[in-house]
Amino acid sequence: MTSTDAPAEAPRARVERAALELFTSRGFDAVPAEEVADAAGISRRTFFRYYPAKADAVWGDFAAHVARLDGLLRAAGPDRPVLATICAAYAEVNDYGEADLPVLRQRMRLILTEPALQAHSQLRYAEIDRVVAAHVARSSGDDPSGLLPRLVAASTRAAATTAFAAWLADDRSDLGRQLHRAFDELAAGFPSLRS
Amino acid sequence: MTSTDAPAEAPRARVERAALELFTSRGFDAVPAEEVADAAGISRRTFFRYYPAKADAVWGDFAAHVARLDGLLRAAGPDRPVLATICAAYAEVNDYGEADLPVLRQRMRLILTEPALQAHSQLRYAEIDRVVAAHVARSSGDDPSGLLPRLVAASTRAAATTAFAAWLADDRSDLGRQLHRAFDELAAGFPSLRS
DNA sequence: TGCTCACTGGCACTGGGTGCCACTAGCCTC
DNA sequence: GAGGCTAGTGGCACCCAGTGCCAGTGAGCA
Numbered sequence: 374m375t376s377t378d379a380p381a382e383a384p385r386a387r388v389e390r391a392a393l394e395l396f397t398s399r400g401f402d403a404v405p406a407e408e409v410a411d412a413a414g415i416s417r418r419t420f421f422r423y424y425p426a427k428a429d430a431v432w433g434d435f436a437a438h439v440a441r442l443d444g445l446l447r448a449a450g451p452d453r454p455v456l457a458t459i460c461a462a463y464a465e466v467n468d469y470g471e472a473d474l475p476v477l478r479q480r481m482r483l484i485l486t487e488p489a490l491q492a493h494s495q496l497r498y499a500e501i502d503r504v505v506a507a508h509v510a511r512s513s514g515d516d517p518s519g520l521l522p523r524l525v526a527a528s529t530r531a532a533a534t535t536a537f538a539a540w541l542a543d544d545r546s547d548l549g550r551q552l553h554r555a556f557d558e559l560a561a562g563f564p565s566l567r568s
Numbered sequence: 569m570t571s572t573d574a575p576a577e578a579p580r581a582r583v584e585r586a587a588l589e590l591f592t593s594r595g596f597d598a599v600p601a602e603e604v605a606d607a608a609g610i611s612r613r614t615f616f617r618y619y620p621a622k623a624d625a626v627w628g629d630f631a632a633h634v635a636r637l638d639g640l641l642r643a644a645g646p647d648r649p650v651l652a653t654i655c656a657a658y659a660e661v662n663d664y665g666e667a668d669l670p671v672l673r674q675r676m677r678l679i680l681t682e683p684a685l686q687a688h689s690q691l692r693y694a695e696i697d698r699v700v701a702a703h704v705a706r707s708s709g710d711d712p713s714g715l716l717p718r719l720v721a722a723s724t725r726a727a728a729t730t731a732f733a734a735w736l737a738d739d740r741s742d743l744g745r746q747l748h749r750a751f752d753e754l755a756a757g758f759p760s761l762r763s
Numbered sequence: 764t765g766c767t768c769a770c771t772g773g774c775a776c777t778g779g780g781t782g783c784c785a786c787t788a789g790c791c792t793c
Numbered sequence: 794g795a796g797g798c799t800a801g802t803g804g805c806a807c808c809c810a811g812t813g814c815c816a817g818t819g820a821g822c823a
């Protein structure tokens with residue numbers, strides 16, 4: 374239909390923009406999926422074909438995110454220090470350009486504060502944990518479902534989300550720096566507690 | 569109405585038994601809340617007055633659980649080694665008698681495997697994290713919402729859930745032992761990775 | 764022109780969760 | 794004992810998330 378008009382932003386991008394905007398201003402629970410769909414110019418039915426759950430509209434293309442993390446971990450190989458590798462991978466995957474930071478902040482603020490999104494996030498985190506645990510298993514020779522791989526995956530992920538929370542709480546802080554602070558504490562057994 | 573019959577199990581206990589049974593045999597999503605309510609002899613409406621969400625029927629009296637954890641942490645005082653205190657508190661709160669272990673297994677298996685319950689669990693974990701972070705803050709003099717208290721809370725909780733998963737995976741293992749294994753790794757910066 | 768195929772939207776249905784109201788049972792007061 | 798207050802319960806109706814089914818529709822292709 375339109376021809377020489379604006380580049381006609383892709384439908385998914387429109388949905389995600391609308392979702393972030395509406396959820397931020399009025400709260401996740403207060404905005405029905407239909408309203409997001411309307412704002413993006415698609416039907417409710419199509420919305421749920423794009424995203425299996427309303428919450429997924431906030432996460433963008435998360436599968437690609439996980440795949441990128443997996444790629445970085447595999448590329449690092451099993452012989453480098455495990456925690457440092459995981460930290461670097463987390464940092465690189467979340468190394469956004471200055472221009473994208475406001476959207477990232479908006480997204481993470483929603484995920485970390487809206488209860489429904491907080492709950493849903495556990496399902497996304499499980500995908501990350503699978504990938505990280507697999508890396509640890511490759512490095513240590515363990516079974517990926519053993520205690521150590523699971524533990525390292527779960528606690529590094531805890532470090533990452535904590536770093537995100539700290540980053541959000543301080544407008545002027547740098548995400549990469551918070552990630553490194555958290556990972557350093559974790560890797561050294563929380564030296565700051567031994568004051 | 570009934571008089572000298574069976575002690576007439578309390579309604580909540582009936583609900584929780586029915587929920588565990590039905591969810592275990594047919595899956596959380598496949599059993600409507602109404603069916604659980606019927607099995608417990610109450611109405612759907614009353615079910616949702618007892619439990620704000622269907623998932624809460626699986627958790628029993630979780631607020632008491634958290635309160636107990638909080639009490640143990642406060643009782644330990646801020647000067648004992650933080651991680652050891654948290655580990656001991658987790659172990660004690662989850663120190664069930666032999667007779668209660670099957671129910672605990674059933675409950676935890678549901679929570680750790682059913683996606684909807686897995687998601688919901690994040691909200692319960694957040695309550696635990698608040699309490700643990702507060703303890704760390706008392707010990708370290710930090711702000712409870714600072715990086716270190718949050719980090720310790722999140723990663724010890726990760727250790728605890730990982731220990732639960734390992735315990736579930738091995739019928740013969742002991743929960744307390746798994747908890748200590750996980751906390752020991754965490755506290756020492758994952759020495760097993762330095763093979 | 765006709766066919767296929769992928770995408771879309773509408774419709775109807777299940778089920779979670781909630782507000783509202785009516786009913787009942789205790790319990791307190793006079 | 795009568796009237797009233799309160800807490801707990803159940804029924805009803807509603808909103809909304811998510812899904813199966815079917816009917817377009819339009820692009821590509823023979």
